Amino acid sequence: MPQLTTIGFDADDTLWQNERFYRLTEERFAALLADHAEPRHLSDRLLETEKRNLKLYGFGIKGFTLSMVETAIEVTQGKVPASVIDGILAAGREMLTHPVETLPHVRETLETLAGRYRLVLITKGDLFDQERKLAASGLGELFSAVEIVSDKSRGTYDRVFRQHGDGPEQAMMVGNSLKSDVVPALRAGSWGVYIPHALTWALEHDEEPAGEPRFRRIESLRGLENIVTEIG
Numbered sequence: 001m002p003q004l005t006t007i008g009f010d011a012d013d014t015l016w017q018n019e020r021f022y023r024l025t026e027e028r029f030a031a032l033l034a035d036h037a038e039p040r041h042l043s044d045r046l047l048e049t050e051k052r053n054l055k056l057y058g059f060g061i062k063g064f065t066l067s068m069v070e071t072a073i074e075v076t077q078g079k080v081p082a083s084v085i086d087g088i089l090a091a092g093r094e095m096l097t098h099p100v101e102t103l104p105h106v107r108e109t110l111e112t113l114a115g116r117y118r119l120v121l122i123t124k125g126d127l128f129d130q131e132r133k134l135a136a137s138g139l140g141e142l143f144s145a146v147e148i149v150s151d152k153s154r155g156t157y158d159r160v161f162r163q164h165g166d167g168p169e170q171a172m173m174v175g176n177s178l179k180s181d182v183v184p185a186l187r188a189g190s191w192g193v194y195i196p197h198a199l200t201w202a203l204e205h206d207e208e209p210a211g212e213p214r215f216r217r218i219e220s221l222r223g224l225e226n227i228v229t230e231i232g
Contacts, residue, residue, distance in 0.1 A: 006165030010175030060126030065092030
């Protein structure tokens with residue numbers, strides 16, 4: 001079995017909190033449109049709009065904000081007050097400046113592994129926002145490379161782990177999204193380590209590949225060093 005030399009890490013909801021701020025903003029969005037739609041109906045409409053817009057705006061806060069504006073126009077049949085649009089834009093701006101809150105065991109785990117493996121941050125989303133969060137986290141110096149990508153696929157991991165490591169077979173990807181972090185990395189030939197987060201966006205759900213020999217599940221980053229040691 002090839003030796004493990006490179007470990008990739010997702011960022012949002014793996015290293016720091018992210019989805020929680022989306023949920024809070026969505027609650028604010030629902031309050032702004034309380035006279036026009038029930039919260040559950042509005043949430044469903046927003047999700048459909050986000051799904052439709054992914055190919056245009058990609059992942060991240062700016063696309064989310066535009067999708068909120070579009071949904072507000074749709075549910076009010078074009079009669080949304082300017083004050084509501086202003087409130088949506090203000091909520092989006094606040095998301096782009098919120099403090100970074102790292103998750104438990106992140107720094108100590110990265111510091112322990114950084115001396116023995118190449119660590120690569122592999123995250124998708126808005127370039128400026130992800131760069132801001134990485135800088136604010138104080139974790140940047142622990143990574144050998146940073147890849148901010150438009151999406152995560154088998155090809156993404158194949159390219160990144162060949163460019164910044166010794167190929168996918170000698171690499172591991174760690175993240176909270178089965179759909180983006182784990183399943184495509186496994187398909188590329190890497191190990192995939194799933195760390196569930198209490199809040200995960202509906203579009204990031206997938207079946208847990210329990211039968212895959214290179215799949216592992218841990219409840220927090222505290223357990224990652226044991227997995228790495230087991231693999232060698």
